[in-house]
Amino acid sequence: MSVEIQSLDPRINRLGLHTHEPGSPDQKKRGDRHTAVGIVHAPGAELAMAYAKEQFGRRGETANLWVVDTRHVMALDYADQDMFATTPEKTYRDPGGYKVNDKIDAYREKMSHEHTP
Amino acid sequence: MNIPHKSVPIADLHREPLRQLLTALADDHLILGHRHSEWTGLGPILEEDIAFSSIAQDQMGHALGFYTLLHEHLGAPDPDIHAFTRQEAEFSCCQLVEWPIGDYDFSLTRHLFFDLAAGLRMETLSLSSFTPLAQLATKIRGEVKYHMFHAKTMVGQLGNSSDETAKARMQTAINRQFGLALGMFEPRLGEQILDDAHIAPIESKWRERWLEALNAVLDGTGLQIPDPDRIEPVFGGRNGYHTEYLQPLLHEMTEVFRLDPQAEW
Numbered sequence: 369m370s371v372e373i374q375s376l377d378p379r380i381n382r383l384g385l386h387t388h389e390p391g392s393p394d395q396k397k398r399g400d401r402h403t404a405v406g407i408v409h410a411p412g413a414e415l416a417m418a419y420a421k422e423q424f425g426r427r428g429e430t431a432n433l434w435v436v437d438t439r440h441v442m443a444l445d446y447a448d449q450d451m452f453a454t455t456p457e458k459t460y461r462d463p464g465g466y467k468v469n470d471k472i473d474a475y476r477e478k479m480s481h482e483h484t485p
Numbered sequence: 486m487n488i489p490h491k492s493v494p495i496a497d498l499h500r501e502p503l504r505q506l507l508t509a510l511a512d513d514h515l516i517l518g519h520r521h522s523e524w525t526g527l528g529p530i531l532e533e534d535i536a537f538s539s540i541a542q543d544q545m546g547h548a549l550g551f552y553t554l555l556h557e558h559l560g561a562p563d564p565d566i567h568a569f570t571r572q573e574a575e576f577s578c579c580q581l582v583e584w585p586i587g588d589y590d591f592s593l594t595r596h597l598f599f600d601l602a603a604g605l606r607m608e609t610l611s612l613s614s615f616t617p618l619a620q621l622a623t624k625i626r627g628e629v630k631y632h633m634f635h636a637k638t639m640v641g642q643l644g645n646s647s648d649e650t651a652k653a654r655m656q657t658a659i660n661r662q663f664g665l666a667l668g669m670f671e672p673r674l675g676e677q678i679l680d681d682a683h684i685a686p687i688e689s690k691w692r693e694r695w696l697e698a699l700n701a702v703l704d705g706t707g708l709q710i711p712d713p714d715r716i717e718p719v720f721g722g723r724n725g726y727h728t729e730y731l732q733p734l735l736h737e738m739t740e741v742f743r744l745d746p747q748a749e750w
Contacts, residue, residue: 379530408532415642418635419532422539 375409385409388416388435396429413437493558493617499682502675503615504559505577506685509673509723510606511551512578515568516731517599518544519738523586536635540596543628547603550621558617569742573732574725581665581719583731590643594658597640598666600632601702602695609691614683637702644706656708663711667692667718674723 375381388410391402405424410416416435425433444451495503521541528534552564561567581599586592607629610622643655670692679685696713703709721727 377530383530385530409530410532411642414638418631418638419536421631421634422536423532426535426539 377409380409383411385411387438388413388420389438389441390416390420390424390433390435392424392433393431396431398431400431402432402434407438408435493615495558495615496682498678499615499684500559502673502679503684504555504561505673505675505723506679507551507555507559507618509577509579511548511555511568512576513582513599513669514544514551514603515548516576516578516734517582517595518542518548519734520582520584520586521592521596524589524592529589533639537592537596540600540632540635543632547625547628550625554617554621565742566746569739570746573727573735576727576731576735577723577725578727578731579665579668579671579719579722580728581662581668581722583722583728583734584662584665585730588654588658590654590658591662593636593639593643594655595662595666596632597636597702598662598699599669600629600636601698602669602691604629604633605691605694605698609686612683613685615685618684640702640708641706644703644708652707659708660711663713664716665719667713667716668720668722670695671718671720671723 375385375387386409387407389404389407392405393400393402408416408419408423410419413435416437417433420433420435424430518541521537521544525534525538525541528537548568549564552561552567555561555567556564562570581595584591584595604626607622607626611619611626613619613622640655643651646652670688672688676685676687680687680690696710699710
């Protein structure tokens, strides 16, 4: 389903404004990934950006901002959370589930002997 | 302000014209910043309220910058004293910034007119041969860039609106204050001297660039400006002649300051 957020402010609904989700780089540096920082109401992307700058870029450092129309975001329903119910049990998918360090150490050991004159 | 500073030598010939320029800039930003702040809590929606209030804060910051230059380089009093203790006739803001906020269409249009001019002024002044002014203008430029982004987007939104009433209200707001807006470019005393010294251009140069830029902004919005040659600019503000609205504003703005002028904030 796409994300349609109903506002509690009647003016927002009357004006037909929709929500946009601004994202900002994690570490405030160029090249860092953007993460969602909140919601603004606006009739379009441009004004959403104008608002996002003051809602979420008014304090501290900001390197960049983007906004996404939440109507273009597809999200699962919380009722479908059961799809993830058994995931925590699948520890073999966690990087910690592998004991690879022994193998790496053995390999290093082997290489160092081979290269010794 | 106890920050030690290096005073830059200014030729005697340039002192008074420079004082005129900086006072005009400082007073414009101070008074409009105060007017804009009157929208705080009343904006059309929360997001717009916050954005517009931030712009108001920025204007106050710019005013402080200009008052500080006057204080550090031209012997003017401390910025607070300078801003809050002068009489009405000693203010040299243009009359555009004094008018009450009116409806949002009026305030928004004024924001567009003013910040478009401010952006052009800062762009030129960032190359001023008076280095402290060039540095301040460079700093302010980025903030005004955002102000223009906001103004352009809002005005474009309303100008392109399928709601004919919104569009008509914006056009009326433009027509109503166009003479006042042209008043921003009232010639300053000794402005040619500053132009010759590459400190700041004469106002008519800024006016030409402003008209060009304004036409470009409104292009495609369904809004237009009146023929500037047929509109009488509202002058007087730069020489201390103000509307009936300035005195009540000054009274309100200085109310807290007057309680205790020596207070440390």
